Amino acid sequence: MKIILILLIINFVINFEICPEGWNLSYITDICIAPLSYHGPCSTHIITINNTFDKIFLQNFCHINWNKKIICEKDMNKCPKNWIKINNLCYPTSTYKGNCNYGIVLENMESTQKLFWSIKCNTQFNCKMCKKNYEISCPNDWKLIDKNCIASNNYTGPCHTIANLSFFNQSMKEQFEIICNVEFPCKN
Structure with a gap:
């Protein structure tokens, strides 16, 4: 049985569930166990992690998904909260309190890139x-x-x-x- 050990470099948590979708948590060993339907490239047993970036990496590499404790599906096809679209760029409005005070083109970015950007810029996409x-x-x-x-x-x-x-x-x-x-x- 292989176990994937992830180095926790950055201790930053978004509201991700402990285990990926459909996986079960073994409370005795703190290991997530894959469902029978999992046929991805990674082990069927992974150590629980509380690091958003590690979970995003595993999600893409292992072809798994984490349930996110969100109350709505985010609309990543539009500018985030407190941002406005001018031409093809999203710009922060005067009510934005984050640290990214520049325009950005989000249209060509993948969802994962948009998620990293929103974390870095301390903003959220609307429901x-x-x-x-x-x-x-x-x-x-x-x-x-x-x-x-x-x-x-x-x-x-x-x-x-x-x-x-x-x-x-x-x-x-x-x-x-x-x-x-x-x-x-x-x-x-």
Whole structure:
């Protein structure tokens, strides 16, 4: 059994859960144990860490996701709170209290880059306004094949990677979202 040991260089924590999505915490050893559905390049056992940057690294390298204790999905396609878009640049407004007092182009940045930038600049992105579309057959990143929803290879949640949701009503799909750590798309 391999265990990944992460050096904690920077002690900075955002509200990440202790273990990745679908992984279980062994309270005896402080190790996160992967679900049976995990087939990524890393070990199925990782030592718990409380470092945001290490978790972001593991998320990208190991193809896992951490649940973040957030009350909404962030809209990273727009300028963050207390910033305004002028032409293609986001500029801080007079109400911004962080340490990045310059314009920046966010459009070509990946989500991880935007997250690092927002941490560095002490700013947050606004919540996305979303009314879920439960009329869709399958959750995001799942494909409908012969009445079955098939999870993508990146799925690391606790549920089986094949599910027949054809008879599910809205309430059942809402429960499926919670239990299986998936999301249905927003209505346009």
